[in-house]
Amino acid sequence: MSSEKLRVAAIDLGTNSFHMVIVEESEEKGIVEIDRVKDMICIGRGSISTKRLDDGAMEAGVATLRNFIVLATQRGVALHNILAFATSAIREADNRDEFIDMVRRETGLKIRVITGKEEAQFIYYGVRNAVTLRDKPDLLFDIGGGSVEFIIADKSKVHLLESRKIGVARMLERFVTTDPVSAHELHLLQQFFAAEMYGGAAEMAHELGVSRAIASSGTAQNIARMIRLGKHADGADVLNQSSFTRQEFESFYRQVIAMDASARRKLTGLDEKRVDLIVPGLILFDTIFRVFGIKDVVISDSALREGMVLHQIALIRGRDGSSQLDIRRQSVMELGYRCNWHKPHSEQVARLALMLFDELHPLHGLKERYRELLEYAAMLHNIGEFISISAHHKHSQYIIMNADLRGFSPTEIDIIGNVARYHRKQPPTERHPLYSQLKPSHRRVVDVLSGILRIANGLERGHRQNVQSITARIDQERIVLEALTQFEPDIELWAACGLKEWLEEVLGKPILIEARVR
Template identity: 35%
Template sequence: MKKLAAIDIGTNSIKLLVASVEEDGFLEIVSREKETIRLGSDTLASGRLSEEAIEAGVEAVQTLARIARAAEAEIVGVVATCAVREASNGDEFVEAVATRAGVAVEVISGEEEARLINLAARSEFPAELDPLLMIDVGGGSTEFVVSRGSRVLLTESVPMGVVRLAQRFGRNDPPSEDDLRDMKKAVRAVARRAAQAVRKTGFRTCVGSSGTIQSLSMVHEAAVQGREPVRSGHRILTRRGLKSVNRLLRRTTLKEKLKIAGLDPRRRDIAVAGGLLLAWILKRTGADEILVGERGLREGVLLDYILRHGEKRVADRDLRARSVDRLLRRSNADTAHAVEVSRLALDLFDQTHALHQLAGAEREWLRYGALLHDVGCSVGYAKHQRHSAYLISHADLTGFSAQEIEVLAAVARYHQGSLPKSSDETWQRLDPSYQRPVVEKLVALLRIADGLDQTHRQVATSLACRVRSRRLELEISARADCEAELTAARKRANLFRKVFGRKVLLRAVPVGRSEAVRQKSLEIVPVDALWR
């Protein structure tokens, strides 16, 4: 696979992304590197880059370029944003980088920066969330993009970021009430019109992926909620959660912030400004929460390059299905079995709606959990359900929230073997009031579906369910002998009875048999013995 690299020269840091491009245009992240060089410290204060800042910046780009070349990646884009854009001697920095690092720097406008970041967001979040508001809180500026599919509805860039805000009003440690009030006034003065315009678009979902937003969400998860940071998927940060984070940040000194779980020590001095700025934005745009992703400007640069060089499939918005398919193929699992079990599980889901009362979102979780239930076999069949859960949790499945990935992992974890236990780590990560009951219902269906393809021969052509007051009658149309499947399904129906309070009765109907022969030769087989 071809490797590409992009470098983002920002106000607060200089970052590298190396990724492999698969045949379908999908980006597989190889490495992310960062040098914390605050070019904006000079530019935002004096309007110029000092000689020291230029030297540090050039050395950082040299280091990152060497890393990219060592990985045998082609550097296809090096972009500079606010700090270089606003510096009166920005061209001096660009020339120095070209001469010493051997790469050409493109100084992009705020609008182009927003477009590229939005392109990255479109590759990470599914179309069901449209219209999408993308927010990027940078060091010197903040970008807003509202889009629906590939169509951009609104783009705004305002000259206010966390470094700029902290430099102007970070007089006291911790900040005083006057400091906080002055910060809010400054933000309102430059961002009010943009926030009003965004609100009028009627966007549905707010997303963000900048370092500031990621850091705030990690503090909420680790310090406020006391949880381990999520391993994969996008986080969700509510306005209420952000309020708790801001209370913690505002009452602690820089030294005390070293002890705050989830907070990058290098962001201590800009954390308060970042929290205040994001809280103001969410309130003024009317967003109750923000989905925190991983992809930003660097990913946007690579995706833009791929699109401009003829690979249109990267724009495919069925992100979930594509990422699940990639994991399925890489695991060398029995794809035919996975698809068959998913089909049967969804059929059961649809025909037993009166029992579980779940909706479309939960149906999708069952679909993808069923497809991935055996990926752990690539590690080893023994306890493969545990391996499946681990792989799902760490696979960087695009388009899923962290909470959704936890559900998928749990569905795979409990598709066979022991029932959920309170001591299980997988179970502990689930919300007791919602996720756990949902997982139990989905797993109850998946276990039966998995049993109905016990021999991996795909013999069940269809199934019909009749929900009775005390039992579920399940009739299987089969194109071959399926006694092994019936036996396996019966053995795995214990969770169904526990969850729904109904016995499962199964019978097989050979495809093509006349009704008379069918009635004479087959009978419903009770499974009372399974629940002694």
């Protein structure tokens, strides 16, 4: 692959809103988001019934696209690398060619109209770049204004792609005339949604034992945000890979579905332009829970446009656009590069930390998934130096917890941030709010991993990758760590011995650190 930097923008021309994301890809940093913007112009306003795009909506759409192109070019994207894909409303409009020609004449942008199945495929590419798929199949669904795409996939295979014409703008226009929605109209919507879902994805989901869904789109994020704000006064900024259960949704649903527009408008976390659209959105979610037998929903902040841009980059670079990325590792590496990290040092600390985790496993007994979190905390432990050397451990925690790392749950990000926070200076204490709010089992994880990271960081104090390997001998009285080194390890032993006290307390044994020069 060429090391040359490549910038690509992808515009999703949806029924309710136009969105653009701009990313840069390079061999060194991977894929990094540069900018994103949206405008809810409602290009599909009234077109569901008339099958025609409104003149005013088309003019507003052209104006928005003109602004998007200016932004993209100012951000260094060549016009031929600005993609524009049109979905349900434009796809179905009798006068779509008129709008497409208008855009080409006035902006030079060539719009590609994609099928519902193509839309589902791109959504899959986007979602798997934000949420970790499992061995077991999940239901992925994306709620648009005109259509809803359903995908059943696991980490290695797509089992089904389908698109149904049950988007929230379409359903609002077709069924909802009362406010609050009447029992009759609510029942009609439930019946229509269920009828559209039976067969296809629902049947396959039951056959494959699907119990978890991954939802993308503004409607899904709005619902997740409001549910989270109902439980916490804050913490709803980062939604990716957050989740809510069927019980949490049903409690929220019963409360909101009975409200009129003025009451909904006062809900914290609800986008002003979704005050009416949220009604069919809630009924759709409720029906998905029931028809598919879903137990919980995970939120993805990536979908169609992210899938478009990832696929386009793969095509330009001559790669297989369907290949799976290690999104967690890539996201960590991107953050490190953004913060001008010292990569060799960070990778050496991570390597030593993993050796210690493995050697000390008989004592700490932590599960394999925490080994991965230790590696990422070690990789990012020093990124706070990007802000200031002084108290950089605190800055590292702040950056990690606010960087929108992809593929991680909020709890995993909390653990990574806390472990990085305690790689130096004072060890964990319940006087620290971000540590004390963890549940007890996760506080123990942070205790063990931060203790390991402190010693690993000490053994790389000279920033010279001196320590080649570490072995541990555990007996009733103590732990003996032996480091095999390239050179005399005076600085490494001095630093590690000064940082071992916390792990001694956590594991309940004194630690002796020795070295042998190769």
